[in-house]
Amino acid sequence: MTPAFEPFEKIALIGIGLIGSSIALNVRAHGLARHIAISSRSDGTLRRAEELGLGDSYHGDAAEAVRDADLVILCVPVGACGAVAEAIAPSLRAGAIVSDVGSVKASIVSQMQPHLPDHVHFVPAHPIAGTEQSGPDAGFAELFQNRWCILTPVQPVDEAAIARLRAFWEACGSTVEEMTAEHHDRVLAIVSHLPHLIAYNIVGTAYDMEEVTQSEVVKYSASGFRDFTRLASSDPTMWRDVFLNNRDATLEVLARFSEDLSVLQRAIRDGKGEQLFDTFTKTRAIRREIIEAGQETAKPNFGRNKPPKKWDDESAS
Amino acid sequence: MTPAFEPFEKIALIGIGLIGSSIALNVRAHGLARHIAISSRSDGTLRRAEELGLGDSYHGDAAEAVRDADLVILCVPVGACGAVAEAIAPSLRAGAIVSDVGSVKASIVSQMQPHLPDHVHFVPAHPIAGTEQSGPDAGFAELFQNRWCILTPVQPVDEAAIARLRAFWEACGSTVEEMTAEHHDRVLAIVSHLPHLIAYNIVGTAYDMEEVTQSEVVKYSASGFRDFTRLASSDPTMWRDVFLNNRDATLEVLARFSEDLSVLQRAIRDGKGEQLFDTFTKTRAIRREIIEAGQETAKPNFGRNKPPKKWDDESAS
DSSP states (O other): OOOOOOOEEEEEEEOOSHHHHHHHHHHHHHTOEEEEEEEOSOHHHHHHHHHTTOOSEEESOHHHHHTTOSEEEEOSOGGGHHHHHHHHGGGOOTTOEEEEOOSOOHHHHHHHGGGSOTTSEEOOEEEOOOOSOOSGGGOOGGGGTTOEEEEOOOSSOOHHHHHHHHHHHHHTTOEEEEOOHHHHHHHHIIIIIHHHHHHHHHHHHHHTOSSSOHHHHHHTGGGTTHHHHHHTTSOHHHHHHHHHHSHHHHHHHHHHHHHHHHHHHHHHHTTOHHHHHHHHHHTHHHHHHHHHTTSSOOSGGGGTTOOOHHHHHHHHO | OOOOOOOEEEEEEEOOSHHHHHHHHHHHHHTOEEEEEEEOSOHHHHHHHHHTTOOSEEESSHHHHHTTOSEEEEOSOGGGHHHHHHHHGGGOOTTOEEEEOOSOOHHHHHHHGGGSOTTSEEOOEEEOOOOSOOSGGGOOGGGGTTOEEEEOOOSSOOHHHHHHHHHHHHHTTOEEEEOOHHHHHHHHIIIIIHHHHHHHHHHHHHHTOSSSOHHHHHHTGGGTTHHHHHHTTSOHHHHHHHHHHSHHHHHHHHHHHHHHHHHHHHHHHTTOHHHHHHHHHHTHHHHHHHHHTTSSOOSGGGGTTOOOHHHHHHHHO
């Protein structure tokens, strides 16, 4: 059951990609706002959002979309948040909650806060959910279900606004946590930013090999490689902005990763079987915990092993 | 339809983990041999295989299992193949095909070939299929369906034995390729061995972080990290042996990976957005090719986004 939720008058979604469209679908499905205003600076994206019926009004101009909105959520790449905040600031209604969904928080706070008027409540947020796909067609209502959403409140803290935004994300199916923007950025550097960087890198390495053809990489990818291609097909603009805006935390975890990798490299070179075995054993436990926490499927191969139709027919005979 | 296949008299499976048990299930389902002899040096595993009804006879002694077998497949970790070959050699029937399923080929050839008598046909093989799970309970008949199996024939090449083993793997649902053991090891180093090493390493790095708790890593893992935990929960013994036995090829691709990673690291440090964008763009194409080749699901998030039951009930109302 969706908990009782007093709907917002008007939500303005600035940006309508995977996250924006998934929010819109939740607002509609659960009645979280009486009016959904959608803005995109891309005509094509805006038209597509309208074709999909994601909102009640559509605006090329973000400042127009936020007029009279009591909830404004920026769903644009991290690098665009400062400019959007500046553009919408004069049109923001007094008492409005202004939030975002960016994967980096300290940079977003420093980009947006200087532009926002004192009469709005700024509550940065990060729903920990996504897929490798992007654009308004990629959204689906269940995206936030059983996922975490992190709020990183800024001074002056407005408890009522935080409670309201928390209830909004809970109504979307998420569990809400609060932490500082700095801690958020350190946590995400290891759980999200480094994994994406490594995935992009290994796929790039395979792409550039001379001795092994790309067709061989494709054919035999089920032996491990394909797992990395999912993260490595994520939106390039979004991820460029993440690394440019969480530089220090990313470089720090990357340095640790490289250090650890050198240790493994040396163990392989020296034939230290016991050391390799120990390293490969301790990593098993974390997956079990993730599965128990409901953040991952327990099915082998992420559940991709479905037999093809033909095989089903055979075993039925 | 399973192609017409003249069954073997007796298949001996030495080792009955994920791959061995999946082979046994295929032999049974498609009538590929009249008798399945199963051997394991672990009493518990052998008993479990018997409980599961995977074979027709069960043997603690591999030499006993291979007696009268016209097909013998070693399904043990790479590092154990030499000792097994030595143990079974005196009991091998003249004309028998001896094969394996190891993820490394040159080392297996050099381990096994010196022990094998001239009157058997040695055809090393590697089915490119697996999950992160292990043991006789992990097997399933569809594992090899739509996957590749690589044969790396050795001198003297016996075309009839190769054709027979090829037909066997095709009957299990695989498409068969031939290449040299050396080329196999280079290909697998990039598509499988490096990905596993990197996955083990990044999970290890997260495990050792001080500033971020393990509970945070678990909670927020859906943002990327969880993808790596699958490979990093693979069988430690198997993977220790892979790295010890494909050392040079692994170290070579690892050096390239580290070089590429240094370039990305520098781009982040210097704020080179365009370079990051270009790198993150070229990696997208490979996933599309892998999906088109039928080696990966096209569903977002590997299809893990299934809404929970509760949500289904709601949207139905």
